[in-house]
Amino acid sequence: MNRSNTTALTQPGAPMKVRNVSKRFGAFTALDDVSLDVAAGELVCLLGPSGCGKTTLLRCIAGLERQDSGVLYLGDRDVSDLAPQARDYGILFQSYALFPNLSVEANIAYGLAGSNRDVVRKRVGEMLDLVGLSGSEKKFPGQLSGGQQQRVALARALAPAPSLLLLDEPMSALDARVREHLCTELRQLQRQLGITTLMVTHNQDEAMLMADRIAVMNNGKVEQYATPQDIYDKPATPFVAEFVGQGNWLPFQRSSDSHANVGGMSMRLAAGAGQAASGRLFCRPEAISVNPLLHEENLFPARVREITFLGNRCRMSFELNQLPGHALTAEVGSQDLPRLGAQDIFVALPPESLQVFA
Structure with missing residues (x-):
């Protein structure tokens, strides 16, 4: 454009x-x-x-x-x-709603009815230049790709300023x-x-x-x-949390202001994680460290259930040893796979990545 x-x-x-x-x-x-x-x-x-x-x-x-x-x-x-x-306002619909029997320039000019003909012609040219479709004035919507139709619809919406x-x-x-x-x-x-x-x-x-x-x-x-x-x-x-992105959920009981009990494991919570006495802890998959090279907090033994290759990353499904039957997900770089070893791993859930929901 x-x-x-x-x-x-x-x-x-x-x-x-x-x-x-x-x-x-x-x-x-x-x-x-x-x-x-x-x-x-x-x-x-x-x-x-x-x-x-x-x-x-x-x-x-x-x-x-x-x-x-x-x-x-x-x-x-x-x-x-x-x-x-x-x-x-200008509006661009899901279907674009272009008039199939009108040319591109006539579609764009539709919202400019009543304006001087020279003003309309100039405005249509500006809009086509704006959306990168100069030279397409005489074409009809059926002659354009979906992306080009979308640009025409956008130009029509913007034409009345x-x-x-x-x-x-x-x-x-x-x-x-x-x-x-x-x-x-x-x-x-x-x-x-x-x-x-x-x-x-x-x-x-x-x-x-x-x-x-x-x-x-x-x-x-x-x-x-x-x-x-x-x-x-x-x-x-x-x-x-569930609708936007992927997430993990862990049932917990608060054991202190700064710690939660999860399946017999004590997990430290960061300040501001939430005040609920019980409920679920939430954590994004990419926040979890798998077999960290340095010691990290909230480090627990786990067992790999499945690894899915996604190109530049892998999605790993695992269970914490003290919470069997409860599947969790971590994401790791594909280059990290060789060092992850067998099914038995350690995972760290950083305190700052844990959020409390009642």
């Missing part, structure tokens, strides 16, 4: 506020008192499983659904009751390699334009790659709203 002079192609992004929004479909509560702030120029991902409420929230913001209660602000304007066309961009799972129809490439390009373009963006996805890799902040949703509520790093390293709830 050509990013020269892109800052002149859209107005500065406006902050968005969602205040206590609820939406019900009959007896089903799709949104339950949701509040959210998106800063000007920020890209926020709504992440969660199917049915969690993320698409309903985006549709309420767009005016395509009417919330039962709550208020929506774009900048200083209350847009809660405005018609969709009066809300000053909106202060808010809404993305509804825009990468889901693309294969993995094209998806990753376009995620990176879209993120770079969004930063360059400074347009406030709200993106719906169920793909955690997309959210981690693109977002300034992620709102993890479940059952119509936001369970955690934080940076990708905090979502991954410091999940606020068991749902967030």
Whole structure:
């Protein structure tokens, strides 16, 4: 994509506020008192499983659904009751929703109806240059690849220079390699334009790659709203811990402020791990050290159950000797396999990697 002079192609992004929004479909509560702030120029991902409420929230913001209660602000304007066309946003749908019988230039110009013909022609040329499709004006959507169609749909959404961009799972129809490439390009373009963006996805890799902040949703509520790093390293709830990335769970009983009893093993906990007296300890697979070269805390004998080769790393399933039948997972570099030896190993669960959930 050509990013020269892109800052002149859209107005500065406006902050968005969602205040206590609820939406019900009959007896089903799709949104339950949701509040959210998106800063000007920020890209926020709504992440969660199917049915969690993320698409309903985006549709309420767009005016395509009417919330039962709550208020929506774009900048200083209350847009809660405005018609969709009066809300000053561009939207890119999962299906792209291009008109198959219109050319690329006519698709992009669709949102510019009423403007001077020369202004429209100039704007379409700017948008095609922006998304790297100059020369494709006369083509039809059926003559383009999926990635090219997505770029045309993005150009159409940006053509009216909106202060808010809404993305509804825009990468889901693309294969993995094209998806990753376009995620990176879209993120770079969004930063360059400074347009406030709200993106719906169920793909955690997309959210981690693109977002300034992620709102993890479940059952119509936001369970955690934080940076990708905090979502991954410091999940606020068991749902967030399980939904984002891989994890291990160990049953525990607190034996002191700084120690927990797990199957007869005493594990030291770091300050800030959590205050629950009992429940489950959570640990990411990559935090576990296998046969560490130096002595580490929380070092225990274990037995390997299975090793899965994943290219530059291996996923190891194992059981702690004092907790048989309870499978755990560690990830190690492929180059470390020769030194791991036989089925009997030692594993270290660093105190700072353990998080307590009641």
